[in-house]
Amino acid sequence: MAVAPRLLNLLLVRGSRVGRIVEVEAYRGSADPASHAFGGRSRRNATMFGPAGHLYVYFTYGMHWCANVVCGEVGVGEAVLVRALAPVAGVGEMWSARPAARQERDLCSGPAKLCQAMGIDGAHDGLDLLAAGGAVQLLDDGTPAPRHPGNGPRVGISKAADRPWRWWVPGSAHVSPGRR
DNA sequence: CTTTGGATCGTCT
DNA sequence: GACGATCCAAAGG
Incomplete structure (x- = not known):
């Protein structure tokens, strides 16, 4: 979880579409009742227990994909959910992928929205975000993480909702509405 | 502006 | 068989 705020301001790259990470949430394996990894490894969450720097993509509510960056050691099951991006490049493609968006800030201001805008789905689960030439990559363009990031309770969970x-x-402006 | 309810299905018990 | 790490459109103030 210590690494979560350090992901802020990194770039998520998928083809010509690029977004800057502006909101994240940490999920801490077996120590965290709200985590998919709570209760051990299973078919769906296997990627969480793999090496750090890989992409964990899951399907929820029967229609939405969400993307996480695996952050723990192998066998631990820690990951950080990417909740919002600021579009940097390929904005036209994002609009095509997300016809429901009304304003540019709606393109990636939510975990399922950004997957839609970036074209990320279950096919990308488990891939290495740090490998050169990968379909989805995590890059550092030199922009440092905020010295004093915003910090607060997680969103959309029923268990351990108080953990900040x-x-x-x-x-x-691209952080989920009402949460910045 | 805020609140409400529907959509929709993989995963785990 | 129940329940989501959600989103959106519609309705109400």
Whole structure:
């Protein structure tokens, strides 16, 4: 979880589409009742227990994909959910992928929205975000993480909802509405 | 602006 | 068989 705020301001790259990470949430394996990894490894969450730097994509509510960056050691099951991006490049493609968006800030201001905009789905589960030439990559363009990131409770969970494991870039218009 | 309910199905018990 | 790490459109103030 210590690494979660350090993901802020990194770039998520998928082909010509690029977004800057502006909101994340940490999920801590077996120590965290809200985590998919709570209760051990299973078919769906296997990627969480793999090497750090890989992409964990899961399907939820019968229609949505969400993307996480695996952050723990092998066998631990820690991951960080990417909740929002600021579009940087390929914005036209994002609009095509997300006809429901009304304003640019709606393109990637939510975990399922950004997967839609970026074209990320279950086919990308388990791939290495740090490998050169990968379909989805995590890059550092030199922009440092905020010195004092926003910090507060996680969103959309019923268990352990009080743990302040959500971080965001203060003031970013692309953070989920009502949460910046 | 806020609140509400529907959509929709893989996963685990 | 129940329940989501959600989103959106519609309705109400």
